Amino acid sequence: MRLSKLIGRRIKEKPKDAELVSHIYLQRGGYVRQVSTGIFTLLPLAKRITAKIEKIIREEMNAVDGQECLMPVVLPRELWEESGRYQAVGKELVRFKDRNGKDLLLGMTHEEAVVHFARTEVNSYKQMPIMTYQIQTKFRDEPRSRGGLIRVREFTMKDAYSWHTTQECLETYYQKVHKAYEKIFFRAGLSNCISVESDTGMMGGAKAHEFMAVCDAGEDTLILCPKCGYKANKEVAKAIVQYHKEAEQPLAEIHTPNCKTIEEVAAFVKVPEHKTAKAVCLRSGDNEPLIFVVIRGDLEVNEAKLRKAAQLKNIEMASEFEIRNIGAEPGYAAPMDIDLNKVKLVIDKSIIESNNLVCGANRVDYHRTGFNFMRDVASKHSQYIVADIASVREGDLCVECSTPLQVRRGIEVGNIFQLGTKYTASMAHTYLDENSKEQIPLMGCYGIGVGRLMASVIENQHDNYGPIWPISIAPFEVHLNALTYSDEKVKTAAESLYASFISQGLEVLFDDSDGKPGSQFADADLIGVPFRVIVSLKTLEQNSVELKIRGQKTSEIVALDAIIPTLKSRIAEAHQKLSCSC
RNA sequence: CGGGGAUUAGCGCAGUGGUAGCGCGUCUGUUUCGGGAGCAGAAGGUCAAGAGUUCGAAUCUCUUAUUCCCGACCA
Numbered sequence: 068m069r070l071s072k073l074i075g076r077r078i079k080e081k082p083k084d085a086e087l088v089s090h091i092y093l094q095r096g097g098y099v100r101q102v103s104t105g106i107f108t109l110l111p112l113a114k115r116i117t118a119k120i121e122k123i124i125r126e127e128m129n130a131v132d133g134q135e136c137l138m139p140v141v142l143p144r145e146l147w148e149e150s151g152r153y154q155a156v157g158k159e160l161v162r163f164k165d166r167n168g169k170d171l172l173l174g175m176t177h178e179e180a181v182v183h184f185a186r187t188e189v190n191s192y193k194q195m196p197i198m199t200y201q202i203q204t205k206f207r208d209e210p211r212s213r214g215g216l217i218r219v220r221e222f223t224m225k226d227a228y229s230w231h232t233t234q235e236c237l238e239t240y241y242q243k244v245h246k247a248y249e250k251i252f253f254r255a256g257l258s259n260c261i262s263v264e265s266d267t268g269m270m271g272g273a274k275a276h277e278f279m280a281v282c283d284a285g286e287d288t289l290i291l292c293p294k295c296g297y298k299a300n301k302e303v304a305k306a307i308v309q310y311h312k313e314a315e316q317p318l319a320e321i322h323t324p325n326c327k328t329i330e331e332v333a334a335f336v337k338v339p340e341h342k343t344a345k346a347v348c349l350r351s352g353d354n355e356p357l358i359f360v361v362i363r364g365d366l367e368v369n370e371a372k373l374r375k376a377a378q379l380k381n382i383e384m385a386s387e388f389e390i391r392n393i394g395a396e397p398g399y400a401a402p403m404d405i406d407l408n409k410v411k412l413v414i415d416k417s418i419i420e421s422n423n424l425v426c427g428a429n430r431v432d433y434h435r436t437g438f439n440f441m442r443d444v445a446s447k448h449s450q451y452i453v454a455d456i457a458s459v460r461e462g463d464l465c466v467e468c469s470t471p472l473q474v475r476r477g478i479e480v481g482n483i484f485q486l487g488t489k490y491t492a493s494m495a496h497t498y499l500d501e502n503s504k505e506q507i508p509l510m511g512c513y514g515i516g517v518g519r520l521m522a523s524v525i526e527n528q529h530d531n532y533g534p535i536w537p538i539s540i541a542p543f544e545v546h547l548n549a550l551t552y553s554d555e556k557v558k559t560a561a562e563s564l565y566a567s568f569i570s571q572g573l574e575v576l577f578d579d580s581d582g583k584p585g586s587q588f589a590d591a592d593l594i595g596v597p598f599r600v601i602v603s604l605k606t607l608e609q610n611s612v613e614l615k616i617r618g619q620k621t622s623e624i625v626a627l628d629a630i631i632p633t634l635k636s637r638i639a640e641a642h643q644k645l646s647c648s649c
Numbered sequence: 650c651g652g653g654g655a656u657u658a659g660c661g662c663a664g665u666g667g668u669a670g671c672g673c674g675u676c677u678g679u680u681u682c683g684g685g686a687g688c689a690g691a692a693g694g695u696c697a698a699g700a701g702u703u704c705g706a707a708u709c710u711c712u713u714a715u716u717c718c719c720g721a722c723c724a
Contacts, residue, residue, distance in 0.1 A: 085717095
């Protein structure tokens with residue numbers, strides 16, 4: 068490919084709306100162009116990269132006996148009603164009508180579509196385990212997409228689905244896919260990728276992991292143990308909380324003028340914050356009871372954990388009106404005195420494990436001391452949920468090995484779920500077992516965001532000039548520069564090299580632009596090809612060219628007749644480093 | 650869905666009431682060059698759209714659209 072003909076021009080300045088490094092370089096290097104919010108065109112450079120990523124994915128999916136298929140983007144409402152998700156999923160699912168008024172939707176994930184065909188194609192225990200996958204466009208009408216290709220509305224996703232007769236089979240296969248994913252990310256050169264325990268969200272199912280590219284640009288918060296390797300998304304992370312119990316004291320009301328926050332109350336009463344309790348009022352919908360959460364004052368409620376524990380879909384802050392409506396006072400709320408029949412009471416484990424806490428008194432400027440939940444509330448009202456709904460904080464102790472935990476950010480590049488029978492049961496997918504008995508198969512599902520993976524590699528591997536692509540997904544293997552192309556000697560030598568690179572099967576991008584050296588090098592850096600061959604009068608005098616490796620400062624002079632074997636062996640070496648024995 | 654910005658040439662921006670500018674890019678010459686170099690010239694704009702105020706609007710007012718950031722949300 069000649070750079071002069073490549074579609075997608077490099078731009079010098081930082082695009083106005085780009086913030087993330089990956090977004091900036093993808094735009095500046097001419098990889099992508101934004102069409103609308105969260106909707107991008109992939110230009111040739113990006114397309115070449117994603118094609119290579121997809122090839123790696125195909126190889127590894129095929130290696131675990133995945134069979135590629137292709138499902139439709141547009142799906143009928145009825146199919147999604149079978150699983151219940153037509154109603155359950157919010158506005159991110161795009162629904163529309165065809166000319167006959169038939170309800171359709173844009174597939175955002177394909178459990179329904181895959182079960183649609185699997186229930187007629189997979190109905191014998193002899194077929195399982197079995198897996199199918201596709202690489203296909205998804206559309207999710209995200210309420211807020213951002214960050215270039217990190218969070219988009221339309222994107223290419225590899226989604227895979229497997230069926231199993233037993234939980235053991237599912238788990239064994241799940242581990243196999245986990246391994247396959249490790250290989251994929253390793254081969255793609257995403258060196259900062261780890262897997263963490265994750266929430267199953269609306270996908271449902273028992274167990275799930277997310278593959279996270281650890282970097283500051285990430286949107287997810289990860290809790291990591293530096294010693295034992297415990298890794299979890301903050302949404303599900305657990306930590307050891309130190310509990311303090313002592314001889315019970317009676318409940319007593321105290322005057323606490325101008326003490327609304329836990330900090331103020333603890334300071335006023337002269338107790339540590341972990342000797343206080345706080346109440347948080349939340350709502351999950353217009354006709355739903357308020358959620359009254361009580362947690363120790365020094366801890367924060369983790370909404371994802373709360374959602375799971377209380378089986379709630381949406382959570383938002385309750386209004387002051389709603390709080391007063393149940394008999395509580397904003398800033399001074401406590402589970403005593405209020406109308407507990409009007410609320411869903413959720414108690415963090417820290418409250419059960421502590422006593423003699425300072426809590427609100429449901430009237431302004433008053434608190435109570437000596438709060439003991441079991442004695443003061445549970446003895447009169449038995450309807451409540453106890454769960455661990457506290458957010459893990461940096462420095463909290465690991466549940467596995469008591470080491471202080473670290474907090475990091477991560478980009479979710481892939482996820483794997485054990486779905487169980489959620490979709491097979493609701494959509495009546497059955498098979499016959501060895502006793503000719505009808506059974507419901509278990510499912511797993513496995514996703515990878517292709518474009519997000521590409522962007523994550525940039526976030527992880529770049530310098531001040533542009534991306535540094537791993538050879539396995541680089542748009543080209545070799546970038547050939549002709550410095551002073553208009554000079555006949557240079558032109559002849561460069562054209563001849565270009566022709567022989569091509570005939571030797573090298574993927575080469577040839578800068579025949581006659582641009583200034585600075586401009587050529589800047590372009591080459593933005594394109595980020597691993598090996599750069601520079602032809603100039605200076606080195607041609609010695610019958611040689613310059614070989615530079617992207618991301619390294621130094622370069623070497625290689626004789627003209629040695630450049631092809633040198634390149635070939637260097638490229639092979641680079642591939643070798645990314646070939647996976649894991 | 651809340652809060653805050655933005656919208657003027659392909660890109661990045663200036664222009665606060667008198668009829669449109671700069672840099673980069675593009676094109677034509679010239680220079681023959683090692684980190685976006687210089688010189689000379691050229692093309693390129695319904696100032697997001699609509700309505701209003703005014704003798705006169707890119708500029709003031711209102712409405713709408715698009716878009717970005719923060720938050721909510723997120724398979």
